[in-house]
Amino acid sequence: MKPSDNKGIFNSPHAHIANSFNVYQQRPPPADHPNAITCGQCDGLTWRMTDRCIHCNFDIAADAQEQQRLERLEQLRFDQQRLKGKLLPLLILMLACAIGIALAAFLAPQSPFIYWAVIGIMLVLAAFIKPLADQMESTRNQIRALQ
DSSP states (O other): OOGGGOOOGGGSTTHHHHHTOOGGGSOOOOTTOTTEEEOTTTOOEEETTOSBOTTTOOBHHHHHHHHHHHHHHHHHHHHHHHHHHHHHHHHHHHHHHHHHHHHHHHHOTTOHHHHHHHHHHHHHHHHHHHHHHHHHHHHHHHHHHHO
């Protein structure tokens, strides 16, 4: 069966009735109705499950998706700042360990224990930094995708 053979409502003899349906002819919901929402453009009451406002034909569904996108973007930026706050102290500790290795080489050149101890501390810190850096990269990619 070809798509042109489909005799749906818009191909029927009564198509002029179906095509003449206008969203402006709907009645607004009562103010206390649980499915009543306020249009973001005209501030008129319209039904919750409609795609467009019955007063001004504003695309309510697209506006809701945009609001969700902006909220998600704000949450991702907050998460990114939180991760930066966790990462900075670890990087400062790694820098302190590197300075400790330099001082150990200068003050006790014959003691390998100090080298291994400081290197071990740096490796433990690096084990904490890697997952945080991966989370920051993931958050950064999600922010780029939403913008």
